[in-house]
Amino acid sequence: MKASKIVYKPVGLALGATGGALAGAVFGQVWKRLGHDEDAPDATDEERSWREVLLAATLQGAIFAFVRAVIDRSGATAVKRLTGTWPG
Template identity: 45%
Template sequence: MAETKHEEPASTSAKILYRPFGIVSSMAGGLIASAVFKQVYKRVVKGDKPNAPGPLQSEYNLRQILVAAAIQGVIYSVVKAAIDRGGARTFQKWTGEWPGS
């Protein structure tokens, strides 16, 4: 059975120092997720409209809008989790402290 590693609670200074780092990495993650989503959507949904539909675009049916939203949600969640975790690990390597709670 794998042993669970318990992290020490982050100090207040680690949390404060991590904020700008976390904000920048989140912004980068959003840009990356957006680019990945556009490419995935083009390949998954064949047709004459390469851009994903928005919820208020009447030319798309509800199924198309929900499929696009589901794909986008999964991609954003996975990219955000990967970037947040990688950023926290990098912060820990640089400072010796885990930035989380």
């Protein structure tokens, strides 16, 4: 196993946890800025429309994917700087 991969494992785990919290906070702010006073709906929320549930799920998924990509790429870049090889 490459040294860069070993170095990246704990870094990736820590960054992943941080990224999840960050993505959740960003999604909450975006949802409010879109004019929604309430929390985003769950898929089983009977009081919310299909449109609102699907919009929230799509937006949340896009934000989480974006934040994860930024964090994963940044972590891999940092590991390459430390070890000289990409952790892939």
